[in-house]
Amino acid sequence: MEEITALKKKTIDSNLEDTIEIFKQFYSVPLNKDIIIRNFSIGGLDKKATVIYINSITDSEKIEEHIIRPLLMNSVSEKKLENISPAQLINTYEIYEDILQDINNGNTALFIDGEPKAYVFSSTKFQGRSVEKPLNEVVVKGPKEAFNENVIDNISLLRKKIRSENLIFESYTISKSSKNVLYIVYMKDLVNEELLKNVKSKITSIDVNAIQNLSLLEEYIEDKNTSIFPTILSTERPDRATSYLEDGYIALLMDNSPDALILPATFWSFFHNSEDHYLRFLFGNFIRLLRFMALMITLFISAIYISVTNYHVEMIPTDLLLAMSASREVVPFPSIIEILLMEIAFELIREGGLRVPNPIGPTIGIVGALILGQAAVEANIVSPLVVIIVALSGLCSFAIGDIKLNFSVRLARFIFIFAAAFFGFYGMTALFTIGLFYIVSLYSFGVPYLAPMTPKYISSKDTFFRKILKNEQYRPGYLKPKDIVKKKEIQ
Amino acid sequence: MNSMDSTKGKIGLKELLALILLDVGTKVADDTPHTFYEDFGNAAWIGILLIGLITLIPILLLTKLIKLYKDKNLIDIILHLFGKYIGFVLLFILWIMQVFANISNSAIYTDIIGTMYFNRTPVVVIYVVLVAVAAYGAKKGVEYIGSSAWVILFWVILSLLIILVVTFVQGEFTYIFPILGTGGWEIVKGSYNHSSLLTDFLYFGFIASNVKNSTVFNKGIWIGFSIVILSFVLALIGYVMLFDYYGVRMFDYPYHETIRYIEIGFLTNVELLFFPFWLVSSFIRFSFYLYLSALLFGALFKIKHFEYVVPALAALTMLVGLMPESAVFSMNKLKIIFLNVIAPVFLLLPILLWITAKLKGDFKK
Numbered sequence: 051m052e053e054i055t056a057l058k059k060k061t062i063d064s065n066l067e068d069t070i071e072i073f074k075q076f077y078s079v080p081l082n083k084d085i086i087i088r089n090f091s092i093g094g095l096d097k098k099a100t101v102i103y104i105n106s107i108t109d110s111e112k113i114e115e116h117i118i119r120p121l122l123m124n125s126v127s128e129k130k131l132e133n134i135s136p137a138q139l140i141n142t143y144e145i146y147e148d149i150l151q152d153i154n155n156g157n158t159a160l161f162i163d164g165e166p167k168a169y170v171f172s173s174t175k176f177q178g179r180s181v182e183k184p185l186n187e188v189v190v191k192g193p194k195e196a197f198n199e200n201v202i203d204n205i206s207l208l209r210k211k212i213r214s215e216n217l218i219f220e221s222y223t224i225s226k227s228s229k230n231v232l233y234i235v236y237m238k239d240l241v242n243e244e245l246l247k248n249v250k251s252k253i254t255s256i257d258v259n260a261i262q263n264l265s266l267l268e269e270y271i272e273d274k275n276t277s278i279f280p281t282i283l284s285t286e287r288p289d290r291a292t293s294y295l296e297d298g299y300i301a302l303l304m305d306n307s308p309d310a311l312i313l314p315a316t317f318w319s320f321f322h323n324s325e326d327h328y329l330r331f332l333f334g335n336f337i338r339l340l341r342f343m344a345l346m347i348t349l350f351i352s353a354i355y356i357s358v359t360n361y362h363v364e365m366i367p368t369d370l371l372l373a374m375s376a377s378r379e380v381v382p383f384p385s386i387i388e389i390l391l392m393e394i395a396f397e398l399i400r401e402g403g404l405r406v407p408n409p410i411g412p413t414i415g416i417v418g419a420l421i422l423g424q425a426a427v428e429a430n431i432v433s434p435l436v437v438i439i440v441a442l443s444g445l446c447s448f449a450i451g452d453i454k455l456n457f458s459v460r461l462a463r464f465i466f467i468f469a470a471a472f473f474g475f476y477g478m479t480a481l482f483t484i485g486l487f488y489i490v491s492l493y494s495f496g497v498p499y500l501a502p503m504t505p506k507y508i509s510s511k512d513t514f515f516r517k518i519l520k521n522e523q524y525r526p527g528y529l530k531p532k533d534i535v536k537k538k539e540i541q
Numbered sequence: 542m543n544s545m546d547s548t549k550g551k552i553g554l555k556e557l558l559a560l561i562l563l564d565v566g567t568k569v570a571d572d573t574p575h576t577f578y579e580d581f582g583n584a585a586w587i588g589i590l591l592i593g594l595i596t597l598i599p600i601l602l603l604t605k606l607i608k609l610y611k612d613k614n615l616i617d618i619i620l621h622l623f624g625k626y627i628g629f630v631l632l633f634i635l636w637i638m639q640v641f642a643n644i645s646n647s648a649i650y651t652d653i654i655g656t657m658y659f660n661r662t663p664v665v666v667i668y669v670v671l672v673a674v675a676a677y678g679a680k681k682g683v684e685y686i687g688s689s690a691w692v693i694l695f696w697v698i699l700s701l702l703i704i705l706v707v708t709f710v711q712g713e714f715t716y717i718f719p720i721l722g723t724g725g726w727e728i729v730k731g732s733y734n735h736s737s738l739l740t741d742f743l744y745f746g747f748i749a750s751n752v753k754n755s756t757v758f759n760k761g762i763w764i765g766f767s768i769v770i771l772s773f774v775l776a777l778i779g780y781v782m783l784f785d786y787y788g789v790r791m792f793d794y795p796y797h798e799t800i801r802y803i804e805i806g807f808l809t810n811v812e813l814l815f816f817p818f819w820l821v822s823s824f825i826r827f828s829f830y831l832y833l834s835a836l837l838f839g840a841l842f843k844i845k846h847f848e849y850v851v852p853a854l855a856a857l858t859m860l861v862g863l864m865p866e867s868a869v870f871s872m873n874k875l876k877i878i879f880l881n882v883i884a885p886v887f888l889l890l891p892i893l894l895w896i897t898a899k900l901k902g903d904f905k906k
Contacts, residue, residue: 361659364810473670476659479817480674483689483824487678490688504688506553 058147066163070100076150094124098163107156109175112137117158117171131162131169138172151229176200181207184286187451192328196286201233201305207288208235208303212295216240219303222253224267228260232267233303235291235310240298242530248495249300249313264307271313273493278461280454281494283315290324298531314495314529318503318513320455321345326516335515342514344449348459351443352389353470353478355436359385361474380430386471388432392440393467395422397460400444501528508534554757556687557745559694561765563822564829565741569776570796570819572649573738576877577777578790580731584722586777591732593770596739599891600766603742604759606894607749609903615746616840622897629841631890636837638883639744640858643830645876647671648862650823652869657797658816668859671827676855678828679835680848683751686828693821700818701772705779707803712782722786737884742766743891744833793869831855 054076062069070087077085084105091098099121103113116137124134132139140157143149149159149168156174181203184196197204205219216238224232232253236246252271261267268282269275285291291301291310302311312319321341326334358365359374366374381388399418403411423437443463450456462485469477492499502509507527510517523539525531552560577585603615610618620628651668659667678686722728742762752758780795783802792798796819800812808814834854839847865871898904 362813365813367807367809473662473666474659475813475817476654476662476667476670476820479820480670480824482817483674483821484677486689486692486821487681487685487828490692491681491685498688500688500692504556504691505684506555 058145058150060146061144062146062149062161062166062168064164064166066098066100066161069161070102072146073102076146088118090118090122092121092124092162094127100161101158102153102161103158103173104153104156107176108158108173112175113158113171113173117160117173131160135171140170140172142167142169144168154229178203186453187285187287187290187324189323189325189328192325193287193289195288197288197291197303197308197310199306199308201231201303201307204288204303204310205233205235208292208295208301211288211292212237217295222250224253224256225258225260228262230261231305235295235301235303237295237298240296240525240531240533241300242298242532245314245495245529246300262306264302264304264309264311267302267304268311273495277492278458279317279489279492279499280320280452280458281313281315281492281499283312283319283452284309284454285312286310287324293324293327294319297525297536298529314497316494316497316501316528317489317499320452321450322512323451327519331516331518338515341449341451344446345459347446348443348450349463349466350478351439351446352393352463353466355439356385356389356467356470357474357478360471374433374435377433377435381433382430383432385436386467388436389440389467392423392426392432392436393443393464395426396440396444497528502526510536550682550684550751551753552684552687552748552751553753554761555691556684557752557758557761558765558768559690560683560687560825560829561742561745561761562694562768563690563697563825565739565765565769566772567819567822567826568738569773570794571646571653572793572873572876574777574780574795575790575793576873576880577731577735578780578795580723580735581728582722582790583717583719583781583786584728585781586774587721588728588732588735589738589770589773589777591728592736592738593766595732595736595888596742599888600739600742600762602891602895603746604762606891606898607746607758608755609898611755612750614748614750615743616837617750618746618894622894622901632837632841634886635744636834636841638740638886639830639834639837640854641879642740643827643834643854644858644862645872645879646830647675647827647858648865648872649869649876650827651862652872653794653797654820656869657794657801658813665863668863671824672855672859674824675827675831676851678825679831679855680851682848683748683829683832686825686832690822690825690829693818693825697818697822700815701776703805704800704803704815705775707805708779708783708799711803712779713785714782716782716785717778734881734884737880737887739766739769740883740887743887747833747836793873831858 057072058076062072070089073079074087079085079087085102086105087100087102089098089100101113101117117135120135137158140152141148143152143159144167149170152170153159156176158171158173160169160171162169178200179198181195181198183194187196195207197207209217214237218234218236218238220234220236222232222234223229234246234249234253249271256267256270258270261270264284268284272281274281283294285294286309288310291312294312295301299312299314302313323337323341326338328334329337359378363371378385383391395418399422403415403418419441423441426432427434427437447456447460447463450459466478466481469481471477473480490498490500490504498505501507502511503513508524509526509528510522510524512522516522520537523535523537525534525536527534574585577588581588606618607613607615610621613621616632619631622628623631647668651664651671654667654671655662655664678689723731742765745758745762749755749758752761776796780789780799783789783799784792784795789795797812800815801810803811805811831851831854835847835850838844838850838854844850
């Protein structure tokens with residue numbers, strides 16, 4: 051093993067046959083089936099040559115047409131290689147390691163007898179899906195392109211929206227063994243240098259063998275891994291990533307990741323949705339209001355039910371109270387058990403529904419929602435009111451589009467349920483206050499989590515509600531962008 | 542990771558204002574109005590105006606001092622003006638005052654929660670939760686207490702406004718007469734005794750160096766001062782309009798009786814709709830109190846990371862606060878004596894500081 055590692059550092063031999071033997075060793079040919087080693091002789095020069103490439107990630111036709119055929123057909127003896135082959139020559143290498151890296155990336159290496167170097171031609175063709183509609187961040191009005199697993203496609207989608215030479219895609223190899231490449235995307239004329247340095251130092255300090263995609267990378271660069279609140283935003287919408295880039299944020303792209311990471315992220319970036327701005331001012335703010343209500347209902351309604359039925363019965367109007375106690379009469383459990391039963395059942399249906407193979411999906415939905423709830427009520431396990439409450443809290447949780455915030459809220463809901471069971475409104479308020487202290491003391495890459503609400507910064511004040519577009523004049527001040535004015539005041 | 546700002550640990554106008562309103566303003570919703578009605582009768586709201594007038598001078602001098610010694614807080618100013626030894630004694634007295642205020646107030650708040658809302662929950666449990674939450678916030682530091690205060694300020698004010706409007710609609714306007722309550726001279730005397738109501742403004746001087754700059758600090762103090770006085774006036778009139786001259790003196794906690802008494806539409810028992818807002822502001826208030834005690838303690842005994850003192854102070858507060866059998870009587874009596882005692886300290890300290898600064902010639906520089 052060590053021998054091979056040492057060999058990789060060496061330069062290649064001018065003897066073609068020796069070199070090829072060594073490559074066969076590296077690639078375990080003939081054990082490895084998709085490694086193609088093709089020998090031929092160059093016409094005109096009358097020299098032996100070999101190309102090495104990996105069949106499954108290269109464009110074989112291109113290799114055949116643009117590399118091998120011109121060389122075979124060549125008749126002039128004193129031509130430079132660049133002039134013979136129309137394929138794009140990327141580089142010439144002498145060290146084994148470099149050549150291996152390029153072949154692994156889907157390029158083709160050409161060796162010529164007597165020359166102690168390899169010519170590397172571009173021939174990459176990875177298999178993947180094309181640009182499709184976003185699956186998770188659905189909007190009614192607005193662009194419907196989503197990132198896919200091919201990073202070049204993703205870069206192209208971003209370049210399509212920002213036609214500027216200031217848009218930078220800087221690449222870093224972040225893992226040692228699998229050599230995964232990460233792209234740091236930013237606007238050179240906007241991004242705060244200190245922030246950029248901070249992000250880069252985090253990325254370069256990672257020392258692992260493989261990081262397959264962005265979802266895995268996230269945990270390496272996050273500040274607080276165990277925190278209930280997310281501090282890095284991921285989006286599958288290029289239009290959303292673009293608007294963040296144009297505000298001075300930094301985006302991360304990677305192969306195999308159908309999304310982009312946006313950092314730093316505040317609470318508001320999770321709360322917002324791109325449709326808020328695509329819809330007209332009033333409509334956009336209306337859905338913001340709905341989302342805020344949904345957030346509150348999801349968080350609190352089950353806990354409020356427990357508080358009210360256990361501690362603060364006097365709150366309920368008498369008629370309703372009588373109706374409630376009548377329906378609860380036959381239920382043998384305390385209300386906390388009732389709520390927990392249904393909440394957990396709902397979470398299970400949700401998780402089960404997510405994992406279920408497509409054809410069975412609708413069946414599960416019907417069984418879960420209708421029969422389970424109905425049957426539970428008829429079997430006197432839960433009261434009808436609890437079904438309403440849990441259904442409401444479950445439904446409302448879907449209004450929070452961001453999957454990370456969604457999880458935060460769903461988890462926090464359970465903590466609130468327990469707090470309510472212990473101390474009623476007192477416990478809930480105590481927990482809420484602790485949560486408040488916690489959330490205001492969170493930072494994402496040096497940016498306060500609730501900025502610009504508190505502490506205050508110059509910004510377009512896009513928090514709970516958005517302003518009319520022409521009044522959104524400033525980039526967020528908490529990012530310290532090089533240019534804070536986004537647009538001049540329109541009279 | 543910490544903020545990439547150089548202004549880390551500083552609070553802005555909004556946060557300072559929120560702290561002032563929640564810290565001093567919540568007094569309108571505890572037993573303070575009760576002590577007012579005892580001494581002023583109907584004229585409690587006039588009393589508040591007089592208190593405002595009396596305390597105008599010390600607060601004005603305080604803001605002048607803060608303006609003069611730009612990046613210093615009151616601790617630095619006291620040590621600078623009175624020297625190490627007298628300064629230490631003064632700060633020690635102020636610390637004791639703060640600790641006692643914290644103990645008596647937390648005992649009273651525990652009593653409010655226990656008697657008004659959670660009759661069957663043991664006092665110890667209520668107390669532990671109250672102090673634990675406050676300690677968590679205090680340990681985080683003043684900028685986070687301030688931020689939290691700002692986040693909830695809107696909702697607290699909204700709840701208070703709703704209560705005020707309903708009170709004024711459901712109350713009887715003529716109840717505010719006789720307008721002078723216990724009589725002219727009594728009101729003036731009482732105002733002096735109760736002027737310690739606004740002692741908190743003196744304590745805000747201790748976080749002056751945590752505020753963005755002295756202009757923001759002074760602005761915050763004056764806006765806060767005006768709003769606090771205004772809300773006290775409105776609330777004290779509101780309580781009387783609802784319960785009348787005699788009734789309002791019977792209640793220890795008029796705010797909580799008010800939200801029990803009022804009805805909104807088909808909802809007959811609305812107190813629990815307002816209870817959480819009052820509770821959050823109380824938590825934040827005690828966080829700030831604990832923070833102040835720890836800050837002073839740290840200054841006295843040269844502890845740089847004073848936030849580590851918070852748990853010990855919180856435990857102390859709780860243990861002493863739990864001692865009296867019935868907080869509503871003993872703590873109330875003690876608190877009234879205490880408030881009378883500290884009134885001269887509050888009124889005189891800024892004057893003394895200002896005169897010393899004048900004599901030292903600091904104003905001329």
